[in-house]
Amino acid sequence: MGLQIADGGVVVSLKRLGSASVLVVRGCVDTGTVHVLQERLAGVAGAPGGVVVDLSDVSFFSSAGAAALAAASRRGGLHVVVTPMVRQVLDAAGVADSLHLHDFPAEAEEAASAGASRHLLLVG
Numbered sequence: 001m002g003l004q005i006a007d008g009g010v011v012v013s014l015k016r017l018g019s020a021s022v023l024v025v026r027g028c029v030d031t032g033t034v035h036v037l038q039e040r041l042a043g044v045a046g047a048p049g050g051v052v053v054d055l056s057d058v059s060f061f062s063s064a065g066a067a068a069l070a071a072a073s074r075r076g077g078l079h080v081v082v083t084p085m086v087r088q089v090l091d092a093a094g095v096a097d098s099l100h101l102h103d104f105p106a107e108a109e110e111a112a113s114a115g116a117s118r119h120l121l122l123v124g
Contacts, residue, residue, distance in 0.1 A: 009033055009059075012040045019049030020112040022105075026057040029065035037065060041072040050112025054081040054105050061086045066093035073098050079108040 009028035014021065021044040029037055037053075044051050053069065055061060066089055072078055079100045082090065090096040102108035 010036050012036050014040060014044070017052075017109050018113050020052055020109055021047050021049060022052040022054060022109060022112075024054045024057070028060040029055075029058055030060060030062040031064045034062075034064040034068050038068045038071075041068060045072065045075045050079060050114075051076065052079045052081065052105070052108045052112045054108070055086045056081050056083055056105065058083070058086060061089050063089065063093045066090050066095050070095040070098055079112040081105050081108045 009030075010033040011026045013024045013026075015024065016022070023037075023040050023044065025037060027033070041051075041053070051072075055065075058065075069078060069080060069090070070093070073095075077100055079102060080086075080090075081102050081104065087096065087101060090099065090101070100108070100111060102111065
């Protein structure tokens with residue numbers, strides 16, 4: 001799977017799926033490890049296509065992670081795959097409404113790719 005950045009208890013992998021960038025996050029996202037997620041989000045911020053952040057394999061997700069996602073979503077819409085625990089943290093942090101939340105990776109990847117294709121201008 002593409003490039004990986006790891007630190008402490010978190011690993012963030014990057015893969016491309018069509019025009020979308022997919023960040024797969026595993027482990028613990030807290031104040032000590034959130035910089036890894038922030039670095040990856042910054043790396044895909046201006047990339048063509050949509051961005052998916054798959055949090056389905058995180059074991060812990062703190063408000064620091066929620067803040068990182070909220071900041072990144074201001075640069076462009078994020079499609080985030082969540083578990084019930086992650087959804088609860090995003091709701092409590094007040095950022096869930098600024099993100100496109102999905103229960104399944106395939107659903108998020110499809111939505112991100114569809115969103116990217118709406119921005120294409122074809123001139124004939």
